[in-house]
Amino acid sequence: xxxxxxxxxxxxxxxxxxxxxxxxxxxxxxxxxxxxxxxxxxxxxxxxxxxxxxxxxxxxxxxxxxxxxxxxxxxxxxxxxxxxxxxxxxxxxxxxxxxxxxxxx
Amino acid sequence: xxxxxxxxxxxxxxxxxxxxxxxxxxxxxxxxxxxxxxxxxxxxxxxxxxxxxxxxxxxxxxxxxxxxxxxxxxxxxxxxxxxxxxxxxxxxxxxxxxxxxxxxxxxxxxxxxxxxxxxxxxxxxxxxxxxxxxxxxxxxxxxxxxxxxxxxxxxxxxxxxxxxxxxxxxxxxxxxxxxxxxxxxxxxxxxxxxxxxxxxxxxxxxxxxxxxxxxxxxxxxxxxxxxxxxxxxxxxxxxxxxxxxxxxxxxxxxxxxxxxxxxxxxxxxxxxxxxxxxxxxxxxxxxxxxxxxxxxxxxxxxxxxxxxxxxxxxxxxxxxxxxxxxxxxxxxxxxxxxxxxxxxxxxxxxxxxxxxxxxxxxxxxxxxxxxxxxxxxxxxxxxxxxxxxxxxxxxxxxxxxxxxxxxxxxxxxxxxxxxxxxxxxxxxxxxxxxxxxxxxxxxxxxxxxxxxxxxxxxxxxxxxxxxxxxxxxxxxxxxxxxxxxxxxxxxxxxxxxxxxxxxxxxxxxxxxxxxxxxxxxxxxxxxxxxxxxxxxxxxxxxxxxxxxxxxxxxxxxxxxxxxxxxxxxxxxxxxxxxxxxxxxxxxxxxxxxxxxxxxxxxxxxxxxxxxxxxxxxxxxxxxx
Amino acid sequence: xxxxxxxxxxxxxxxxxxxxxxxxxxxxxxxxxxxxxxxxxxxxxxxxxxxxxxxxxxxxxxxxxxxxxxxxxxxxxxxxxxxxxxxxxxxxxxxxxxxxxxxxxxxxxxxxxxxxxxxxxxxxxxxxxxxxxxxxxxxxxxxxxxxxxxxxxxxxxxxxxxxxxxxx
Numbered sequence: 001x002x003x004x005x006x007x008x009x010x011x012x013x014x015x016x017x018x019x020x021x022x023x024x025x026x027x028x029x030x031x032x033x034x035x036x037x038x039x040x041x042x043x044x045x046x047x048x049x050x051x052x053x054x055x056x057x058x059x060x061x062x063x064x065x066x067x068x069x070x071x072x073x074x075x076x077x078x079x080x081x082x083x084x085x086x087x088x089x090x091x092x093x094x095x096x097x098x099x100x101x102x103x104x105x
Numbered sequence: 106x107x108x109x110x111x112x113x114x115x116x117x118x119x120x121x122x123x124x125x126x127x128x129x130x131x132x133x134x135x136x137x138x139x140x141x142x143x144x145x146x147x148x149x150x151x152x153x154x155x156x157x158x159x160x161x162x163x164x165x166x167x168x169x170x171x172x173x174x175x176x177x178x179x180x181x182x183x184x185x186x187x188x189x190x191x192x193x194x195x196x197x198x199x200x201x202x203x204x205x206x207x208x209x210x211x212x213x214x215x216x217x218x219x220x221x222x223x224x225x226x227x228x229x230x231x232x233x234x235x236x237x238x239x240x241x242x243x244x245x246x247x248x249x250x251x252x253x254x255x256x257x258x259x260x261x262x263x264x265x266x267x268x269x270x271x272x273x274x275x276x277x278x279x280x281x282x283x284x285x286x287x288x289x290x291x292x293x294x295x296x297x298x299x300x301x302x303x304x305x306x307x308x309x310x311x312x313x314x315x316x317x318x319x320x321x322x323x324x325x326x327x328x329x330x331x332x333x334x335x336x337x338x339x340x341x342x343x344x345x346x347x348x349x350x351x352x353x354x355x356x357x358x359x360x361x362x363x364x365x366x367x368x369x370x371x372x373x374x375x376x377x378x379x380x381x382x383x384x385x386x387x388x389x390x391x392x393x394x395x396x397x398x399x400x401x402x403x404x405x406x407x408x409x410x411x412x413x414x415x416x417x418x419x420x421x422x423x424x425x426x427x428x429x430x431x432x433x434x435x436x437x438x439x440x441x442x443x444x445x446x447x448x449x450x451x452x453x454x455x456x457x458x459x460x461x462x463x464x465x466x467x468x469x470x471x472x473x474x475x476x477x478x479x480x481x482x483x484x485x486x487x488x489x490x491x492x493x494x495x496x497x498x499x500x501x502x503x504x505x506x507x508x509x510x511x512x513x514x515x516x517x518x519x520x521x522x523x524x525x526x527x528x529x530x531x532x533x534x535x536x537x538x539x540x541x542x543x544x545x546x547x548x549x550x551x552x553x554x555x556x557x558x559x560x561x562x563x564x565x566x567x568x569x570x571x572x573x574x575x576x577x578x579x580x581x582x583x584x585x586x587x588x589x590x591x592x593x594x595x596x597x598x599x600x601x602x603x604x605x606x607x608x609x610x611x612x613x614x615x616x617x618x619x620x621x622x623x624x625x626x627x628x629x630x631x632x633x634x635x636x637x638x639x640x641x642x643x644x645x646x647x648x649x650x651x652x653x654x655x656x657x658x659x660x661x662x663x664x665x666x667x668x669x670x671x672x673x674x675x676x677x678x679x680x681x682x683x684x685x686x687x688x689x690x691x692x693x694x695x696x697x698x699x700x701x702x703x704x705x706x707x708x709x710x711x712x713x714x715x716x717x718x719x720x721x722x723x724x725x726x727x728x729x
Numbered sequence: 730x731x732x733x734x735x736x737x738x739x740x741x742x743x744x745x746x747x748x749x750x751x752x753x754x755x756x757x758x759x760x761x762x763x764x765x766x767x768x769x770x771x772x773x774x775x776x777x778x779x780x781x782x783x784x785x786x787x788x789x790x791x792x793x794x795x796x797x798x799x800x801x802x803x804x805x806x807x808x809x810x811x812x813x814x815x816x817x818x819x820x821x822x823x824x825x826x827x828x829x830x831x832x833x834x835x836x837x838x839x840x841x842x843x844x845x846x847x848x849x850x851x852x853x854x855x856x857x858x859x860x861x862x863x864x865x866x867x868x869x870x871x872x873x874x875x876x877x878x879x880x881x882x883x884x885x886x887x888x889x890x891x892x893x894x895x896x897x
Contacts, residue, residue, distance in 0.1 A: 004734040007850075010778070011839040013741040017748050017767070019832035022714060024752030026707050026824030032802050033757055034706075036764045039795060040748055043771050046787075050780045055850040061863040064783050064855065068864070071790055072875045076882030078795050082802040083890035089806040090892070097706045104704025707820055714827040721834050 010051040018044035031085045031095040042074045109188050112148050115141040116232035120225050127221025134221050135211045138228040146200035153193050187241035195238040198442045202362045203231045205564045210354040212560035230256035234363050243292045243302045253364045254281050261351040273347035280344040284334020291327030308377050325378050325385035336368025337419045339396040349411040353456030361418045361452050362445035369425040369441050373434045390430025394519045396423030401529040406646040410455045410466040433510040439579040439587050440503035446575050447491040450568035454485035461554040473546040477554045480562045482542045484569040491572040493531035494614045499576030509606045524613045531617025539625035737777045744770035765796040779854045
């Protein structure tokens with residue numbers, strides 16, 4: 001049933017989503033928006049894991065399990081990221097990353 | 106003689122004590138220095154008899170005291186000493202003269218505000234000179250060598266309130282430095298060839314024929330350059346007459362008796378090295394001969410008593426050098442030791458005159474001192490006779506030994522020049538005597554001169570005694586015990602004295618004295634007439650052969666020109682381009698690079714992505 | 730072209746559009762909602778790729794928990810200012826070029842690579858029981874480590890976001 005979907009196309013979709021997420025990370029000011037873009041990139045990676053696991057890997061469970069771990073880490077990352085963003089907000093009353101330039105020259 | 110190291114150490118201790126506490130000691134603490142050097146003298150005499158009993162030859166006998174001084178890799182420098190007849194002779198002479206002259210200084214320097222400093226530096230000088238004499242290691246020798254140079258500098262400039270003294274101190278330091286550089290390079294050349302700084306090891310390799318002939322000549326000539334500077338050999342002699350700006354005891358001790366003989370001692374100590382190279386021996390002989398006659402001629406027209414003595418010292422050092430160059434260490438060392446006694450006597454006599462006349466040393470302003478200061482006068486005459494080589498006095502024996510060395514070696518030019526120098530020496534010394542001590546007083550100071558006090562007179566008498574008898578040690582009449590001692594077991598270098606040499610040199614001395622009497626006492630012909638006849642020659646001599654002018658020109662044009670170039674190079678290239686340029690380059694590149702440190706997160710992220718993309722492209726191209 | 734393929738392309742298209750909404754929307758809340766939409770579409774893709782369990786997890790964790798968490802974060806940090814572009818006016822062009830460069834390079838790599846290399850895809854649905862058994866047997870240690878990571882993250886989040894009290 002899914003034989004009609006070539007692996008290339010799945011990977012292309014994942015690449016596109018990853019690229020969009022990358023653009024978001026690079027262009028957004030809002031720290032929460034950047035976190036969201038990062039989630040997008042992680043999901044794109046997950047698509048790749050599952051696709052390769054299905055099409056190529058001799059053991060189709062491996063990719064899925066890795067994807068589970070990615071989701072786990074992503075959840076931890078969002079939790080910590082938001083905690084940091086909250087703390088920044090308390091200190092600076094906004095969460096624009098380009099205001100966080102204390103380390104500039 | 107395992108306690109020889111104590112001799113210099115005593116004086117070092119005296120120096121430390123005087124330098125730090127001398128101000129609070131009565132009489133500037135002269136007693137400390139005197140006791141130290143007297144104890145040193147006692148030890149040296151003990152060592153002398155010890156060594157005589159042991160019958161050790163020159164450059165034999167192991168250093169009794171060898172402590173690691175510097176160890177770096179394979180190289181280790183030992184504080185090693187050599188006790189042989191050569192060094193023990195010097196040890197006795199130096200400690201004895203140092204004692205006598207310090208005793209004299211107690212009277213001469215009384216009331217000087219910095220007297221403790223004077224005695225401190227004299228003690229340091231004594232220590233350094235003894236270290237130099239005892240050194241078996243060229244590094245130790247060089248350190249001592251520089252240390253005596255430093256003391257010389259400090260003592261010439263002792264009255265630094267006087268501009269002349271300051272200038273003279275600088276001149277002495279810089280001029281001897283030229284030679285010292287040669288000495289250092291010579292030492293390093295030897296080290297490169299032998300891998301050792303120990304003199305005895307170098308000699309072992311030398312006798313084994315391990316050192317190439319060219320290296321021997323190079324090292325010997327370079328070391329002789331150091332000796333030329335220190336011993337005032339032509340053309341590096343110019344500093345010695347000016348060095349008379351220092352206190353007279355200093356002139357006596359350092360610039361007549363001991364330090365200036367360090368060069369002679371160095372050549373004597375390294376004699377096997379010099380003897381191994383005919384070229385080096387010829388250099389020593391030639392330089393010595395030129396120095397002897399040139400300085401004697403300059404002394405003819407000098408009117409400053411101390412400067413006459415200084416030129417005389419240079420001339421006599423030249424004598425010693427040509428004795429070495431002609432191959433006789435014995436003659437050179439005998440003359441060195443004898444000269445140390447009678448030249449110290451002459452300087453101390455001049456000092457007594459200066460003291461009595463409150464600083465007048467110009468013989469044109471003196472005269473008639475004979476009646477007011479008999480002791481000074483007659484000891485001075487004894488010294489002058491001895492220096493002139495008057496028969497049976499100290500200088501006579503050593504001078505004859507030197508001249509016979511020259512005649513035996515077939516160095517006829519040197520021999521003739523030596524005889525002429527001997528005559529000139531007698532002439533200029535008696536010119537001083539007739540002008541200063543006889544005749545009529547030509548100034549108020551000379552008329553009102555006061556007699557030398559006992560503490561000044563006693564050293565004069567003691568030294569006069571030695572000026573008469575010391576040379577007898579080298580007299581063939583009593584079997585020349587000095588030659589036996591300095592060359593115990595090596596009789597090859599001994600020279601028999603032929604009677605005609607004795608006759609010629611005695612005749613030269615007496616002739617010189619008579620000529621001086623005729624010109625300066627009898628007035629036939631008058632000195633002014635001779636001066637007029639000599640014309641330009643007199644001017645040439647009075648201006649010291651224009652050597653100072655020449656050196657000044659050299660410094661002004663060559664040295665300073667080079668220095669100016671170096672200064673510009675340093676300022677423009679090293680400072681502006683090298684030092685500031687480096688800083689500027691760093692600052693500018695930092696200024697440029699810090700624009701990249703925006704502190705903006707997405708800038709960094711974008712750069713990271715660019716990097717990843719570049720790597721990915723590279724990977725793709727690589728795999729394609 | 731069958732039903733699954735049609736669904737896949739449809740989901741993919743919607744996911745990409747929603748992803749673009751996530752990164753482009755001026756209103757940050759719309760962006761968050763678009764992200765949730767993307768997550769749901771990706772869950773659909775997982776489902777089509779026979780990863781049923783992952784699809785459910787995706788729905789629960791991303792579309793549910795993470796989405797809610799992000800919206801909470803937005804509410805807590807709402808400054809009331811409209812979202813504006815970065816201060817550096819070159820940042821957006823640079824970001825665009827970088828992202829396009831990545832997509833092109835990675836896409837070229839994806840298309841040009843022979844992924845299968847002769848392997849015949851099995852394309853079988855993996856029952857959750859098999860997955861579970863593999864996870865708890867073969868991957869037990871990473872699983873435990875992952876739980877530890879979550880615990881640490883939880884404690885860390887609490888510690889970081891806690892208000893500083895003056896003296897305790």
